[in-house]
Amino acid sequence: MNHNYENYVKHLQKISDLNHSGAVLTWDQEVNMPEKGAQFRARQLATLAGISHEMFTSEDFGMLLQKLSIDQTLTFEESKNVEESYRIYKRDKKFSIQFIEERSIAISNAFTAWANAKEESNFSLFEPYLKKVVENVRQESIIIGFENHPYDAMLELYEPGMTTKELDQIFEQAKAKLIPLLQKIKQAKQVDDSFMYKQYDTEKQWNFGLDLLKQMHYDFDAGRQDISSHPFTINFNPLDVRITTRINEKDLAEMLWSTVHECGHALYEQGLKVENYGLPSGEATSLAMHESQSRLWENNVGRSYAYWKCNYAALHEIFPKNLLMITVKDFYKAMNKVQASLIRTSADELTYHFHVIIRYEIEKDLIAGNIQVADLPAVWNKKYKDYLGVDVPNDREGVLQDVHWSHGSFGYFPTYSLGSFYAVQFFNKANQEIENLEGHISKGNMLPLLNWLRTNVHCYGKTYSASELCEKITGEKLNIDHFINYAYKKYSEIYELSSQYEPISS
């Protein structure tokens, strides 16, 4: 191996060790940490982040990257690694270590405050901490720089190449096509999902969830599942990828979708190449691509009729009383009930995007300074009324429901919708390329699909950007029509809408 490249790998892997150590501390913070531990945990995370930043932005490393960026002897993957590292180097170089450490502490404190405020359903307990975080984020966007909108700088962090302008267009399209569909559904006879809210024993749910994970080939020797209030996936390396779920005794859906969703994320991380640890080629390419994996499993697999044809019998056996007289068809329909609601993570796959659009609009305005942190509950509640027609009864189920802002993750939410759109586009392609995919799923054989994802998505890491990868796999860029067609077809059947379903092709 090229000596310079070898040094680059060594240095980057050490930085990765620090970052992943921070991830262990974060996981512990959200799963295990006792209350009083928060104070010092914040500074420990800040120190790790600070040292990582110092190492990544050192002059020596910059010179090494510069040399490697014009090195003609590198392989394609190697030069892609260097290119990506150099891009991040030039961006991160703009940040002082003080800024990094302060941000890290602000985030840790905000997370603790958010958890407490949510518990108490009182936004004002979170407000001063969020204010500090938003100040940091505004500063961050200025430091990173942008051409048209400060929010572009944030998008660059999570979805390189995506812009506010492009997102505006995508969401306009989504609104234009989903609103009429939702209106038709509203006029149709609503499906019955009342049996989902009976008493479902926690331990039995947990065990059923484990079976679903096994069926999806989540590797329990390279990960574990725990409980947390906000489910998440976190990776310390491809051989230790952890997921959390939540269980509500009075709502079976919460466990089902958080489990399948997080497993989709985890399969991506477990599918990255072990030998690329610490390198861009060993990291997921973007958040939207990450979400495409969770959504594909959650929506295109988990909410399909084939999936429940396979798994319903087992569920029925565990909860015979609750599911008495409920057929697999009834269950499938209930799983796909469309109804405007308060909570993003338990929204159906159509109204979901309005939850995202609301957050996207708020974030843009917040970063641009058009609204202030103190305005958030009022703005939030108004938008929920306007877009979804629901009244927000309290902060816990309103503006405090999501953890992201406490983490300083502005620009993150849009990737959820993008991921769902990518997911359908990929699933359609997989369906063309895998013979009888539906048949496999209906027999619980997830390997053909998983292997297709491993080969087409997981193994590349950041070697291709999300949009490059989409083109490589499907022959075209992200095209929301795939999602719209899927939505019209699926929900026309479920809601027995009048037969005017016409595939869109723009």
Add this chain to the structure above:
Amino acid sequence: MNHNYENYVKHLQKISDLNHSGAVLTWDQEVNMPEKGAQFRARQLATLAGISHEMFTSEDFGMLLQKLSIDQTLTFEESKNVEESYRIYKRDKKFSIQFIEERSIAISNAFTAWANAKEESNFSLFEPYLKKVVENVRQESIIIGFENHPYDAMLELYEPGMTTKELDQIFEQAKAKLIPLLQKIKQAKQVDDSFMYKQYDTEKQWNFGLDLLKQMHYDFDAGRQDISSHPFTINFNPLDVRITTRINEKDLAEMLWSTVHECGHALYEQGLKVENYGLPSGEATSLAMHESQSRLWENNVGRSYAYWKCNYAALHEIFPKNLLMITVKDFYKAMNKVQASLIRTSADELTYHFHVIIRYEIEKDLIAGNIQVADLPAVWNKKYKDYLGVDVPNDREGVLQDVHWSHGSFGYFPTYSLGSFYAVQFFNKANQEIENLEGHISKGNMLPLLNWLRTNVHCYGKTYSASELCEKITGEKLNIDHFINYAYKKYSEIYELSSQYEPISS
């Protein structure tokens, strides 16, 4: 605050953040980590250790320490901090970062191999990894340097000031006085503890253990208890001090003693001053002092008649069938049954020291090169026969029983005995200073004792060495006669030995 001193504190606290991050990774490794995670965890821990070492031994920090070491304006505690840091600096400066990282990796690998070898009860699976660790330790002793015996260098790491020569004397005294006592006990009527080995439900044991922890004022908001195969205490800061325990359905004693013992350790860590985080004055002074805290709670409190007068009724209520007809006196005697056995951690408080002496002798010979790693099972088994008269049936219950060597912790075991000896000396003093201590304990009021320990031991950290602290508290240096007198008195009563008990005063 003195500017130099301020910089010193800042730098040291950052190093502490790294070390405690490593502690979180270690805790996770032993409590949560999936099997395949071991590979990268090892390198992550090595990177943290390496960076911590680099920061601690940097030239700049050395110069700062030198300046501060002659600074007359520092307070007593400040100058003690600097003195201790400078001592460690001069020692650690001798180690290359390569050595630190290699050792860290060797230890992580050895831990995984040990766990596996113990599971399989096969020393040969551990042997090559232990060999690597022992090579490191031998090298370490040479790098640190020593006057009389290479093992002195190891003792310096855990028990500064202690020497092989002094330990030889202490253990000779212990042997000389304990062997006759043990012989008398052997001839006496054995107490019955058969009821301890009935079926004790795991969850009920867990809950009873939690009650004992609460009674001891273990702060659950600043810690948590989990299960691990080898119980341990670990601290990430004074506000996050975690303990683990183990539960054996067929042996009530395992949970009882591991819980009370680890809690004793944890109370020390929770009692360190929060504002001294990262400084020597915010760290436990030595391992023997640490063990004095766990042993004091385990033996002098937990195995006392007063303790069970208070707690037996609750236990009896939980396990009425198992404890049918067993009086509190019977239970107290069973808790103090003396019998040579295979496993150190479940040994009674007299034969315990022979387990330690065996390890001490083996370690000395191993470090000096008089025996080799391959010899360990044979040497171990022979010594267990010679000292304790027991036949070791397999490696799991023999040479593989303890985790320490996999951690590279040679020189650690002797501190267990020293701690027990300190414990009695301190407890006697507390008994003099606290009115009706026994009465408080028998009512479950542990606060007077805890407060005494907080004020006399916990709050000082490394401001005083173990031997200085002992003298400060008790007016004399470590004096094993306290332990011997305690042992003769207590066990003469329990075993109704003929009345020749005479207090020793040397």
